[in-house]
Amino acid sequence: MSYRAPVAEMAFVMRHVAGLEAAVAEGLYGDLTTDLVESVLEEAGRFANDVIAPLNRIGDRHGTPLKDGQVTMPPGWKEAYAAWTAAGWNALPGPEEYGGQGLPTLVAAACSEMWNAAAMSFGLGPLLTMGAVEALDKHGSPELKDRYLAKLVSGEWTGTMNLTEPQAGSDLGVLRTRAERAGDGTYRITGTKIFITYGEHDLTDNIVHLVLARLPDAPAGTRGISLFLVPKILPDGTRNDLRCAGVEHKLGIHGSPTCTMAYGDNGGAIGWLVGEENRGLACMFTMMNNARLNVGLQGVAIAERAYQAALAYAAERRQGRAPGWNGEGMSPILEHADVQRMLLTMKAYTAASRAICYLTAASLDRARLCPEAEGRRRAGERASLLTPVAKAFSTDIGIEVASLGIQVHGGMGFIEETGAAQHLRDARIAAIYEGTNGIQAIDLVNRKLPLSGGETVRAEIAGMWSVLRRVTQKGGPGFGLTAPRLRGAVESLDRATSFLLAALGAGEQDRLLAGATPYLRLFGLARGGVSLAEEALAAQAAIGAGDNDPVQPGRIALCRFFAENLAVAAGGLEEAVMTGGDFGADARLALAS
Amino acid sequence: MSYRAPVAEMAFVMRHVAGLEAAVAEGLYGDLTTDLVESVLEEAGRFANDVIAPLNRIGDRHGTPLKDGQVTMPPGWKEAYAAWTAAGWNALPGPEEYGGQGLPTLVAAACSEMWNAAAMSFGLGPLLTMGAVEALDKHGSPELKDRYLAKLVSGEWTGTMNLTEPQAGSDLGVLRTRAERAGDGTYRITGTKIFITYGEHDLTDNIVHLVLARLPDAPAGTRGISLFLVPKILPDGTRNDLRCAGVEHKLGIHGSPTCTMAYGDNGGAIGWLVGEENRGLACMFTMMNNARLNVGLQGVAIAERAYQAALAYAAERRQGRAPGWNGEGMSPILEHADVQRMLLTMKAYTAASRAICYLTAASLDRARLCPEAEGRRRAGERASLLTPVAKAFSTDIGIEVASLGIQVHGGMGFIEETGAAQHLRDARIAAIYEGTNGIQAIDLVNRKLPLSGGETVRAEIAGMWSVLRRVTQKGGPGFGLTAPRLRGAVESLDRATSFLLAALGAGEQDRLLAGATPYLRLFGLARGGVSLAEEALAAQAAIGAGDNDPVQPGRIALCRFFAENLAVAAGGLEEAVMTGGDFGADARLALAS
Structure with a gap:
């Protein structure tokens, strides 16, 4: 039931996937240092673990009853919220002129993951407040800003x-x-x-x-x-x-x-x-874009928490004797290959979706802070491209991982007291709100692929190829089939992208709309797999530099598992995009009963 | 919220996939006729729709409170159960010497699907009773049988x-x-x-x-x-x-x-x-084998009901204007390609898992009723081979389809009053009980592949090839890429099977256990896809014979969608089995935190 914020992993992704070190070195984040970022994460992690995580179950059980127009929040929530705002956490990403700390979106993203993993229902309130702050900051009159922004930034309102x-x-x-x-x-x-x-x-x-x-x-x-x-x-x-x-x-x-x-x-x-x-819809989209990334982070968050619970259960629960188990009596179910497959799937998907979300956050920062206009424009388009993937892929993963978490628990997973079931129940909404995942997929193919005439998505794929070249050249034996499997996934993405860009050019809306969902999944698998490869390469470099922490070879093994077992779905998704979307005329027939 | 038993579809699957006509012609089922079977299905469907379906929501809301050792069933359940047993439904598959109707397992399977689709919690009780009947009938002393069997068969107890x-x-x-x-x-x-x-x-x-x-x-x-x-x-x-x-x-x-x-x-x-x-475990396995098929049918059942609810909602709910929509105002969301993809996925998966379950049921009948010992033996092994696939593939599909059903409903799907969420909550247990789906996968690779030295699974695959030859030769233009896509899936299954049989021969338990779950999914996709192709061929033959019912081209279109969009996952699954299962040594590293 408990949650421990994976702070070291978060910092690693920030550095080696989301480019934190480069951004700090370029001076993008002012006088912020990676050390300061890590200490912020440490503190946020403690707050999430100690104060917020215990609210999760209470919130689920008590709900929020309405009586005479008044909603009563669950026991302890008001106190926790007050402590959380008093500690300045709500103000973390807010504009400095209204009392915010103006920290990068990347740091805010990691913190947002923690609040939501600790208790998604708790994290959701501030997620909305943050959207209101942005809309007001960008579009509000000076008078409105003066009246409301400071109190929204602090979380007083x-x-x-x-x-x-x-x-x-x-x-x-x-x-x-x-x-x-x-x-x-x-x-x-x-x-x-x-x-x-x-x-x-x-x-x-x-x-x-x-x-x-x-x-x-x-x-x-x-x-x-x-x-x-x-x-x-x-x-x-x-x-x-x-x-x-x-x-x-x-x-x-x-x-x-x-x-x-x-x-x-x-x-x-x-x-x-x-x-x-x-012009209200344009203003609303300001809040929705950031909110979409944050909902994606909810997917990551619930996946992480579900994974932690399943891992802990699998390490404790004993059934049967796994081949090779030399201990006394029954082995922990963690020793069984099929349970390992479930846990590795959970962890690998979670890591892949986290990488995509953090990358999106870092792109938003660069779009705001890059000194060159062209750099801002390119980063802005990259963030736009990645946002629907961050939202939809991560929230689909949240559901799948939470469901696997129940499965690892066996019969206990179906009992509400265990807590595994709540994760699935909570995760299910994230694929729906802030634009359903179908809407995200349509946004990706219809609005994001055409950015800069297709150059933005081409550049994203080119970046993937450059990582894969490094994997091919430098990946050690622990990488197994990582290079060929990820190459296969990126080739599939490449071909499917060309196909959809051609369909866009030809105005073939049917093909675009019918292929949107498998294309988004394909994009997520390729981008996520490549990001895990970046982590694996960084881990290999660390090992080469004398780092003995077993977490480093673990990163290589996780990347390999993702490439060999999950990214291999890319070929089928490519076929669904390229030849499967032709059901338009037949759909009504097939659905008639 | 309502459910309509898809009786015509069930009868079609029985005839053209599960070999009902052949079995009747051979005299396997005595003087049973296909007409009689269909009238049983019609009547069962009416009972399920009218009497049981309304219990579903009531059961979910009321639960089964325990007080002073007594459990109170939800309102109306006792009356419905009494009416159901009085109508003879519990006795349908029971042995005739104890008052049962001795109808084929195939017919009982279709009825079981109906009861569980109407209200899974209701269908579950008789499912257990049926297992007790079997165990007692096979293993009980004459005295015990006389005392208990008749009342269990009738459902009085x-x-x-x-x-x-x-x-x-x-x-x-x-x-x-x-x-x-x-x-x-x-x-x-x-x-x-x-x-x-x-x-x-x-x-x-x-x-x-x-x-x-x-x-x-x-x-x-x-x-x-x-x-x-x-x-x-x-x-x-x-x-x-x-x-x-x-x-x-x-x-x-x-x-x-x-x-x-x-x-x-x-x-x-x-x-x-x-x-x-x-020797109790052997007796218990008697009940569990049949129960496993019936749990698989619960997966089919909940998928069918979730699909019906989603389809009805999508036909009614209007949002946006789909390209090509010529009607007034907003189009039903059913007109949107992405919603069509979800609904087609739901329907195609449901049909594939139904085909597998009915095929398993028919094999159980043949194993019992075939006049030749060799025919009984072969059918028995076929049923053994298919049972873990029927259980695990269908219940995984139940979860996935129920989750998609929520997605089709959008925000309304997350609201309990809509009913879509209950399907996901109910479906989730079926992947766990009667042997988790991981246990099923291990049973498939470790116990079922070696049947008759691998001949049983080889014969199953050979049967798939013979259907695919017919598709290649006879499939009309409506089949699209059905033939090549299903060939790809069966080739993947073929290679993965050879790989696992070799691993079995070499005693490489690690590979078997690590590859079991993706192998089972691959098996389900191939077997399910081929079964849909059998339906499509039968539909094409009907059209050729002058049948104008639009349901016939719909069957071809559904098969094509499955082949082009879902069976294409086979290649990735094959890779997961053949090269992805090598994580044994690395798993502990990757899972260490």
Whole structure:
């Protein structure tokens, strides 16, 4: 049940995959040092392990009951949240002019992984607040910023994103919540929003809702949506005209209240415009892009926690005698090859998805901080390319790894008290919210492949080839078939990419949309496998330099397992993209019953 | 939320994959006709749809509370069970000399799928009773049979299997429950069993427990285990010395009470030996083999129900405008290619696993009913070979399809009221109980591949080749790349099989155990794909004969989707078996933290 933040592993990925050392050397992060980063991670890890992790089970059991419009958070959560904000953790990535520590997104990403691994329902609240901070920082008026940003950055107040309505989910163009100009520069908001995470709670005195709504004279569709800031408590201290009308009974993340929010029961909730009228979707996408990476990190987080629990159980639980077991009595199930396969699969997938997410975070940093405009542009496009992969691949992995975690536990895994089942229940939402994984895949093929006329994805693949050349040249015997297997995966990605770019050029939407999901998975396998190879090469270099830590050969072995057992799915995915997507005309026939 | 038994599809699979027509023509099933089989399916389908399906949600919400040793089943369950047994459904596969209808296992399998799809927690009880019937019928003394079989066959009483103890799960050799000879031919049983499905309930007046225990002078390990019949109510009407000491709080199947059973608090529960002393495990395997097929059918069942729910939702829910959508406003999400891919994946996997299970059932029938001894032997070995695939492949598919079902529902899928989440929660146990899927894979490579010196698996693969020759020769344009893709999958299976048979011959347990799980998946993909091709060929023949039902080209399209998008995973699985299983020495390194 316990969680120990894998701080050393996180730091290793930051250095050798996400380019932390290079970025520090270039001065990208100012006077930040890798030592300072590691000490931040150490401290965050302690807080996550000691204070947040114990909340996980409590949140699952107690849920967030709603009574008379008030949501009660689970026991201990309010105190933990207060301690967490007091220690400055909410402010970690926030802008310095509003009291934030302005630390790199890369560091914030690792911390975000820890909070979410310790208790995903706990980590989810600040994830939304962080999105609100970004949207407000980029698009808010000076007045709004002065009034709200400092308190959102510190975590004294929390933020929400109000997009979904019953008829408007993936398609926001049809949302109906109305906003009317009050004549004094404010607006009156009326409508119902659903699935509002942390829409109501008792952790803080105020909640700052960012709400998408439509002005009376707005054009139809997505070009007629505006973004409003609608606080629960108005500046004069009175309650705004909004309430929580319901809390969902969900499969998982029971500690996170998912609210139906009713705006304007009594004439309209008072709201302030964020950004320009009818440009709300663009503002919202500012928050969603970062939120997508953070949801990807939730996938990594839950996978890591599920893996740790399964490993601990497998080391303790004894059944049968594995071949070669020389100990007394039954061997720990960890000695059985099939259990090892499950655990290695869990750990390798987790490591691969972490590498992709950290790489995305580092690209976001570079897009903001690189001194050259061209460097910023390229990094920005790289981050854009990787974001849907980080979100969808990692959250799919979160589900698969959590499910394997149950399997390792055998019958005990099905019993709720064990805790393994909660991980699967919690993980399941991450593939859905902040844009379903199908939407991510479509975003990848339709919006991200065409970036710079295909040059961005070409450059990403070229980078993979350069790592693989190093593996071929330098990889020692421990690498096994790493080089040929990863070459196979990147070749598949290469061909599938050319195929989809050609389809884009020819306007063949059918092929793009039908192949999007297997293509994203293929991308994740190749990028993840190559990143593990970078780790393995760094580990080999460390061994060569005299490092005797057994974790180093372990990194090589894990990379090898990934290449030989998981990356080998690439060929089948390539075929699904290139020749499997032709089902359009037949789909209706096959699905008719 | 509703379920409609896919009776026509079931009958089609029986005829064209499981060889029902051939078996009827050979007289294997006596005077049973295909018409009669179909009318049984129709009636079972009506009962499942109308009476059992509504119990599913109720069972999930109410659970099975335990108070003062008594378990209360959810509202309406007792009445439904009584109606179900009164209609003769429990007796369907039972031996005729004890009031059963003696219908083929193939027919019973289809019915079992229906009960479990309608409500898996409901279907689970009779599944256990059926296992008890078999064990007793095969191994019980005439006296025990006379006393218990008729009531178990009719369902007036239910049966249980008591294997697991806290320290003895997959490894039954270490179980500790004791049995002492009372001197009067009976035994006194003392010990605690866990995870006992339907160990206590209020559906029937009596519950017949089959309990594995160890005699005082028994040899250690699995050769010292005996099987006892221990009824809740003794023949004289008094309570036996056993009680339900707890009911588990589980991830799913809330309507099925999972009990801790305490035997012999007051000196020992009275039990009767089934079979010979110290030969209990062999008797128990009699029930487990059939139970394994039935658990595989639970995987098919939950996949079918999850698919139906997702399809209905996708036809109704509107979001966005799919390319080519000419209707008004937003298109049903069913029109979106990525949603079609999910639904086709769900349907194709479900159909493939159904085909494997029905084929296994038909082989069990032939093993029992074939007039020639050699035919019985061969069919018996075929059933043995297919059983672990039917169990593990189908239950993995159950989980994957249920998870996809949530994804199709988007945010609504995560809300418990929708019902999609329950399918995933319920499905998750089937990969664990009756031998985890890892145990199935090990059984497949270690016990089933060597059958008849490898001839049994070679014959199975030869049968696949003969279907593929027909596809190559006769498959029309609608088959697309079905032939080459399925050839690729069967070639992969062929090579992986030769590799494992060689490893068996060389006594290389490491390779076998490490490759078992990907090999089983590969087997399922190849066997499932080939079975869908048999359906597609039959559909093409029907079209050629003038059948205008759109379901026929739909079958061809579904087979093609499976071949082009799912069977293509075979190559990667082959590599995982042949070159990925070499992690033994490295696993401990990679898993060290």
